[in-house]
Amino acid sequence: MVNGTSSDAAHAQLVTTRDGDALVLRPEGNWTLLASIPPLAAVLADAFDNDIRRVSFDCRALVAWDSRLVVLVRAVAQRCAGAGITLDLAALPAGIVRLLELAEAAPEARRQGNPAPERTFLHDVGEQAITFFRSAGELIEFTGAATVACARMLRGKARFRYRDVFRVMQDVGAEALPIVSLISVLVGLILAYIGALQLSQFGASEYVANLVAIAMAREMAAMMTGIIMAGRTGAAFAAQLGTMTANEEIDALRTAAIPPIEFLVLPRIVALVLMLPLLAIYANLMGIFGGALVGLLLLDLDPLQYVTQTRAAVTLTDFATGLFKAAVYGVIVAVSGCLRGMQCGRSAAAVGEATTSAVVTGIVFIVVASATLTIVYEVLGL
Amino acid sequence: MNEARAPAQVSVEGLAVGYGERTVQSGLDFTIRRGSVFVIMGPSGCGKSTVLRAMVGLLEPRAGRVCYGDESFWDADADRRDHLRRRFGVMYQGGALWSSMTVAENVSLPLTEHTRLDAATIRQLAELKLALVGLSGFEDFYPAEISGGMNKRVGVARALALDPEVVYFDEPSAGLDPISARRLDDTLLALRDGLGCTMVLVTHELDSIFAIADDAVLLDAASGTMIAQGNPRELRDHSDDARVRRFLRRGET
Numbered sequence: 001m002v003n004g005t006s007s008d009a010a011h012a013q014l015v016t017t018r019d020g021d022a023l024v025l026r027p028e029g030n031w032t033l034l035a036s037i038p039p040l041a042a043v044l045a046d047a048f049d050n051d052i053r054r055v056s057f058d059c060r061a062l063v064a065w066d067s068r069l070v071v072l073v074r075a076v077a078q079r080c081a082g083a084g085i086t087l088d089l090a091a092l093p094a095g096i097v098r099l100l101e102l103a104e105a106a107p108e109a110r111r112q113g114n115p116a117p118e119r120t121f122l123h124d125v126g127e128q129a130i131t132f133f134r135s136a137g138e139l140i141e142f143t144g145a146a147t148v149a150c151a152r153m154l155r156g157k158a159r160f161r162y163r164d165v166f167r168v169m170q171d172v173g174a175e176a177l178p179i180v181s182l183i184s185v186l187v188g189l190i191l192a193y194i195g196a197l198q199l200s201q202f203g204a205s206e207y208v209a210n211l212v213a214i215a216m217a218r219e220m221a222a223m224m225t226g227i228i229m230a231g232r233t234g235a236a237f238a239a240q241l242g243t244m245t246a247n248e249e250i251d252a253l254r255t256a257a258i259p260p261i262e263f264l265v266l267p268r269i270v271a272l273v274l275m276l277p278l279l280a281i282y283a284n285l286m287g288i289f290g291g292a293l294v295g296l297l298l299l300d301l302d303p304l305q306y307v308t309q310t311r312a313a314v315t316l317t318d319f320a321t322g323l324f325k326a327a328v329y330g331v332i333v334a335v336s337g338c339l340r341g342m343q344c345g346r347s348a349a350a351v352g353e354a355t356t357s358a359v360v361t362g363i364v365f366i367v368v369a370s371a372t373l374t375i376v377y378e379v380l381g382l
Numbered sequence: 383m384n385e386a387r388a389p390a391q392v393s394v395e396g397l398a399v400g401y402g403e404r405t406v407q408s409g410l411d412f413t414i415r416r417g418s419v420f421v422i423m424g425p426s427g428c429g430k431s432t433v434l435r436a437m438v439g440l441l442e443p444r445a446g447r448v449c450y451g452d453e454s455f456w457d458a459d460a461d462r463r464d465h466l467r468r469r470f471g472v473m474y475q476g477g478a479l480w481s482s483m484t485v486a487e488n489v490s491l492p493l494t495e496h497t498r499l500d501a502a503t504i505r506q507l508a509e510l511k512l513a514l515v516g517l518s519g520f521e522d523f524y525p526a527e528i529s530g531g532m533n534k535r536v537g538v539a540r541a542l543a544l545d546p547e548v549v550y551f552d553e554p555s556a557g558l559d560p561i562s563a564r565r566l567d568d569t570l571l572a573l574r575d576g577l578g579c580t581m582v583l584v585t586h587e588l589d590s591i592f593a594i595a596d597d598a599v600l601l602d603a604a605s606g607t608m609i610a611q612g613n614p615r616e617l618r619d620h621s622d623d624a625r626v627r628r629f630l631r632r633g634e635t
Contacts, residue, residue: 159495243481244480244481247476247478247481248474248475248476248478249478249479249480249481251435251440251472251474251478252472252474252478252479252480252540253480254439254440254467255438255439255440255467255470255471255472256467256471256491256492256495256540256543257464257465257467257468257492257495257496258491258492258495
């Protein structure tokens with residue numbers, strides 16, 4: 001059973017010898033992570049029986065060892081402690097004894113308190129409901145605080161710097177023009193193309209101009225700009241404020257008696273409420289331009305005819321309803337981005353979660369607001 | 383320090399703090415004398431910083447009061463709280479500088495928000511505060527462009543911006559090499575002597591504690607309350623509580 005080929009790096013085995021009530025464990029060869037050793041549980045189960053009173057080791061044939069051997073000794077030690085067997089560690093390498101002492105040293109005291117009871121389905125439902133209402137409450141509270149801050153601004157009492165407003169306006173406005181252009185032209189193209197397929201069946205291709213103009217003016221320009229802003233700006237707000245929360249910069253503002261809602265949130269809301277309608281006007285133009293491309297190139301409409309048709313189709317009211325929606329989306333994107341940023345935990349991972357959550361919250365509320373406003377407009381006959 | 387009869391600047395009465403369902407520390411009673419250096423010490427995770435958050439008005443305590451003079455911070459209304467906040471400065475662990483502003487803007491923001499001084503005066507005040515912490519010439523750098531140790535020192539300068547009566551420091555020497563940590567201790571003592579402010583530090587660095595503290599409380603994690611109060615050197619030499627001696631003599635072999 002024993003052969004001396006210790007040069008084989010993978011060779012290792014445990015030889016057990018019985019002598020009356022004493023058991024001698026003899027690890028041989030290379031007891032390393034690379035060694036192939038049969039499962040220890042089975043070997044030990046065979047070796048131990050109820051008559052054993054003493055266990056010792058014999059390491060003379062041991063060539064090399066690492067934590068693989070420490071695991072064995074620890075398993076043996078636990079077995080012995082459980083069965084009241086005397087364990088003699090004297091023959092083991094000194095390093096192993098040190099490691100065992102370290103591992104058995106008193107672990108960090110667990111926090112007192114009972115382990116959490118097993119959770120039932122009802123428990124989870126209840127907890128989710130409480131979380132939902134709590135987060136709804138936080139949203140309302142934050143919106144209220146932002147409203148108060150806006151009122152203070154109108155009375156000229158808010159602590160914020162107009163410089164910050166202009167900087168945010170540049171970030172969210174001018175620098176968003178390329179992406180808004182691209183998306184709006186494409187949305188115009190898509191609307192016109194789908195409209196053309198249907199309308200040409202009735203020989204009413206020129207009404208593509210009406211379709212594109214009304215859809216862009218009343219819904220799509222504001223909605224697409226809002227969604228772009230939720231992804232681009234809402235996420236950025238959440239990341240900026242989240243990082244500031246994680247770095248205690250928000251706390252530093254609070255202890256300096258500078259309310260973060262006024263100093264950080266207000267400029268962002270103001271900038272976005274001003275810029276989102278402007279971007280929506282621009283998106284309108286771009287969308288109508290995209291529709292015109294389809295009309296002129298695909299349907300062979302006369303450019304003048306397309307312009308006349310468009311001008312006849314949309315009224316100033318159509319644009320106004322769309323722009324009002326855009327302003328509302330601006331509030332939604334700014335509030336949800338800032339709220340998630342201010343709620344952020346104190347770690348880098350929390351900043352990522354806050355960003356994701358800001359985008360989701362923003363888009364959900366944009367769609368809800370869009371539906372609500374459409375109904376309101378319907379009732380008002382706009 | 384011969385200030386045993388100096389009046390109380392900050393007094394903490396029966397304070398209890400915690401997060402969620404867990405109370406971290408409770409039953410805290412101590413007073414901080416005007417002009418003294420006071421240390422809140424204790425092992426990592428015992429809730430020192432949480433206590434500090436309650437004292438500077440960031441975390442509402444479970445129970446008890448934090449009084450500045452005769453006025454209880456948490457019983458005051460929002461305007462009075464803001465008024466009290468202007469009487470103390472806080473230096474945060476990593477500096478917590480506002481990253482979108484330069485070093486000088488960081489120090490001047492409390493001044494621009496809370497005083498009617500003109501821009502040139504504010505700039506001079508900011509330059510002075512930065513010079514006091516050895517950062518002359520760094521006024522127009524952004525926090526990301528200077529080292530972590532410098533960020534902390536700017537944090538000190540910003541905490542001093544409004545010439546506060548009390549300055550709080552959260553782990554001022556954490557993350558500094560021993561020499562920089564000693565230099566910071568010396569700076570703090572010199573600032574205290576020069577500006578006459580009260581300083582409250584949260585730390586577990588024994589060298590700092592023995593070097594600069596006039597008074598201290600020791601918080602204990604297991605019992606969740608304070609287990610000693612007094613001059614740290616005297617506590618080290620004369621306390622009959624084994625936990626206190628163990629904490630204060632860690633560094634000795």
